[in-house]
Amino acid sequence: MRVSVIGGGVAGAASAIALRRATGAEVTVHEAYEDPAGEVGSFLSLAVNGLRGLDELGCLAEVQAAGFPVATQRMWGASGKLLGEVPRGRPAAEALHSTTLLRGRLVEVLRAEATAAGARFVTGRRVTASELDGDLVVAADGIWSATRTALDPGAPEVRYAGLYSVSGISEGIAVPPGTFHMVFGRRGTFLYVPAPDGTVWWSAQTPAPEPPDPAEVTPELLAGLYGGEEMPLALIRAATRIDRPMPMHRLAELPVWHDDRTVLIGDAAHPVGAGQGASMAIEDAVALGRCVAAAPSVRAALTEYTRLRRPRTARMTKAAASNRDAKTPGTLQRRINDLLMPLILPRAHAHATAWLYR
Template sequence: MRAAVIGGGVAGAASAIALARIGAAVTVYEAYNDPAGPVGSFVSLSVNGLRALDALGCLPAVQEAGFGVERQRMWSGRGKPLGDVPRGRRSGDPLHSVTLMRADLVRTLRDEAVRSGARILTDRRLTGPHDPAATGADLVVGADGIWSATRRALDPTVPEPVYAGLYSVSGTSTRTDAERPSFNMVFARRGAFVHIPAPDGTVWWSAQVASAEQPADPAAIGIDGLAALFRTEPAVLSLLGAPSSVRTGTLLHVLAPVTRRHDDRTVLVGDAAHPVGAGQGASMAIEDAVALARELASAGEIPAALTAFDRVRHDRTGKLAKTAAANRDAKTAGPVPAWFRDAFMPFFFERFYEKATGWLYDHDPGQLPAAVSGPGPGLPRHAR
């Protein structure tokens, strides 16, 4: 089977690994020379994403590229504790969430894809499954993100992403009193502020600012601008007052549910199919890669495999999209909803956290079958 993967970020690299593992000849077409980039924000992988990485055979490499985060703590803007729970896992799960820079995650997955036999071509922006470079492939995987050209090729009437009323500015600060790595989220008047002490003594942070007006360049707001926006949150001001630097700024977008995610030879994965947010974008993309490879290995034909893949992923990603919408609403809440959140969250969050998130973290992606050589079980018949 010849597979063309459009997009070389997390979704594309993970898909390349998974497809190469089942014996496909994979070519990744990446629009940028370096999809990881020299700067960027951090990503967190919860245990469901880590188990999918384990199925791909690259969990240790990703763990080495980042650091484990055991706890998740929620705070009001005034510093009132709102909840303290295991980060991205159930309390009894020995596997801990991993946080790392997005660039390091992409680089690690790309290196593994190459070791698995995939070919990665950079500076190659494909327009979709009908691009001349992809026409010789038996399978086209659209892993080209929320602004996916592959999605538009599948359905020219699909709505475009729209600004979500939030933007993020991410950076690092230097603190000598940093605690052990823990995920901290401060619910502020103007959005939310996430910060994670890293083992090297720095603090990685991301300000998620609620704004009806879309800024031209979020990164240009700078430390002084963020301090003004979060002037009523003492803990945030203390962190920004330490030596700090901005790494990146990003406008956050939402996408209406995608109703056509595949045809007989093309399939969407990751943000191209379901930009879920909720800190699960990378994990869902890696889960997609494992699920797609498993269905291709077990189905008799590619069309049947893509239909089965869409069926097994639809409900899970749809449920997570609703969770993400609720999380966005919490970050853009007005003063009255925020008062109720701060008053009642300490009584309910820790009691119901595991019940509410168990379906997400208990997911077992399964293992990939061994690769086959030439015609034989495991590859779609018409692709042999």
């Protein structure tokens, strides 16, 4: 079997590994950029479901070595009140801890593993599914996928989700290791996690009716937005690196995921956010490899893949929408959260996430 993969990011590289190892297919990955890794996209976390997928792909240890484990997550109110503490990206009894790493490092590791598995990478030119030969085309071409509209000209359009994110790295601020922090601020939500080298990685997720002009999102603007929260303000002032703002987007559920030989995976099919984008892409890759290995034809494999993945990714998309809403509360809702979250979170968290981490 000959397989072409469009896109060499997380979804594309993971699917190349899965298809090589599950089916022995001849896999070629087409990537427009010479190096799609580097410091792209700041940092991300892989929850236990994504880590189990990496384990099945045979590269869990390599990815863990490129990042660091984070055992717990703490939520804070704008006043500095601790609202609750939960396991980070896992059930309480799970020994496998969430891994945080730079997105570029994850791509580098997956590309190296795909190459070691026998996949071939061709870079420097954009391609479309129609111009590629082969029995199967895997479209891992991201949220702005051209393949999506080629499969279905009436497909829903990507929409701005009303939030933008700015990530940075700060030095000289002491934060105990092993915990991911989420501050529900007055003007946005601020995330931060200490890295093993003593730096602190952070992300400010701020509501705005329209995507901002990157030139206007300055350290001074961020300091003004988060000036009422002690730790976020300290980290912004101590920043040695601040990335350009990244608008967050949403996509309605797609009616068409595949045709006879081409299939969408990862953000091309379901940009979910909520810290699960990479993990869901890895799950996609594992499921696709299993289906292609087991089915009598490519068409049957893609039909079964879609049947398996649609319900789970649709549920994750709804959870991500609720997550975005929780990051943009009004003054009254924020005060209610401060009162109720310490009571509800310890009881509700395990039940609310059990379906995801199974």
